[in-house]
Amino acid sequence: MSQVLRLPSYLGIALVYAYRYTLGALFPGGCKYHPSCSQYAIDALREYGLVRGVILAGWRLLRCNPWSLGGVDYAHQQRLFK
Amino acid sequence: MILFSILSPLEDVLRHILTWLNGTVGLPWAWAIVVLTVMVRLLMVPLAVKQIHSMQAMQAHMPEMKAIQQRYKNDKQKRNEELMKFYRDNRVNPAAPCLPLLVQFPVFIALYLVLRQFSRHPPGGNLSWFGGLVPDITAHANAHWSGYLLLAIYVGSQLASTYFMSTTMDKTQRTMMMILPVAFVPVIVRFPVGLVIYWVTTNLWTVGQGIVTRQMVPKAQPPPKRSSRTPPKADKPSTDGAAEATEEKPVAEQPAQPRRVRRKKRARR
Numbered sequence: 001m002s003q004v005l006r007l008p009s010y011l012g013i014a015l016v017y018a019y020r021y022t023l024g025a026l027f028p029g030g031c032k033y034h035p036s037c038s039q040y041a042i043d044a045l046r047e048y049g050l051v052r053g054v055i056l057a058g059w060r061l062l063r064c065n066p067w068s069l070g071g072v073d074y075a076h077q078q079r080l081f082k
Numbered sequence: 083m084i085l086f087s088i089l090s091p092l093e094d095v096l097r098h099i100l101t102w103l104n105g106t107v108g109l110p111w112a113w114a115i116v117v118l119t120v121m122v123r124l125l126m127v128p129l130a131v132k133q134i135h136s137m138q139a140m141q142a143h144m145p146e147m148k149a150i151q152q153r154y155k156n157d158k159q160k161r162n163e164e165l166m167k168f169y170r171d172n173r174v175n176p177a178a179p180c181l182p183l184l185v186q187f188p189v190f191i192a193l194y195l196v197l198r199q200f201s202r203h204p205p206g207g208n209l210s211w212f213g214g215l216v217p218d219i220t221a222h223a224n225a226h227w228s229g230y231l232l233l234a235i236y237v238g239s240q241l242a243s244t245y246f247m248s249t250t251m252d253k254t255q256r257t258m259m260m261i262l263p264v265a266f267v268p269v270i271v272r273f274p275v276g277l278v279i280y281w282v283t284t285n286l287w288t289v290g291q292g293i294v295t296r297q298m299v300p301k302a303q304p305p306p307k308r309s310s311r312t313p314p315k316a317d318k319p320s321t322d323g324a325a326e327a328t329e330e331k332p333v334a335e336q337p338a339q340p341r342r343v344r345r346k347k348r349a350r351r
Contacts, residue, residue: 029183031179071170
């Protein structure tokens, strides 16, 4: 992917970092998964671009609920987009 | 801006509840905010209960978890991975999920917008708190000395709630989480006092919930932990003698051992 096409996903990654140092810090919490949801979002955006990255991160957040088991789940292990 | 318009229905709901608490129930605005915050947190109590159960279930697996932490002491990545695998295999997970946390943000932002609206167009009724100690909750926190007092309470409550919420984090992450709230004070100083009230209330709720959780999940005592781990060590020399006969023994003994420990713990509760 050319650098220009990757720009939107960089924007997304920047937003995740912004979240980490603002709201993420003010509302402390953990994550049931490894890597954490925010790291997963960064990885997903980096590997799959903005649109698919956002979908993957959103799906991960929905899975990170009180009824799920958590566990090890890397962005590159996703099965949504093949 | 798009985000703000998405939030406007939520904003309306919050404004209506606040107006109802102020008008119909007759609370001053400040107390209306406190009550609204408690209402939001009450909605989330089932999630906390769920987590307490999960933490209780985890107590039985403490020795194994400690062993994993010890084994991967110097490799954070691997340690987290192994711990998460262990949680999944044993169907326990002490870490808080992200989603409930995320649900709080829109409420927080919507309340910020409501209070900002309030400070631009002050509503009728009592805007002071504690009989004028805090003169105007729609003003910025730096407008009156009481705002600084509230900020000090905020920082304290924030640190305390971080302390309770970050038990599953590693040290560096935890330190960062402790420093950031202090670093944010210059920003929060320009927030309406009402929002600081919300923040203090929700933090204190977290602390209270944390204390209750700690009491309901007793910390595993080190001595019984050791005793459950010692038998395999004692078995080692015997396996050198007769391989087949003694190899069955530890398998038969081991399930009995943790069960005994668990029974003791239940009796203590």
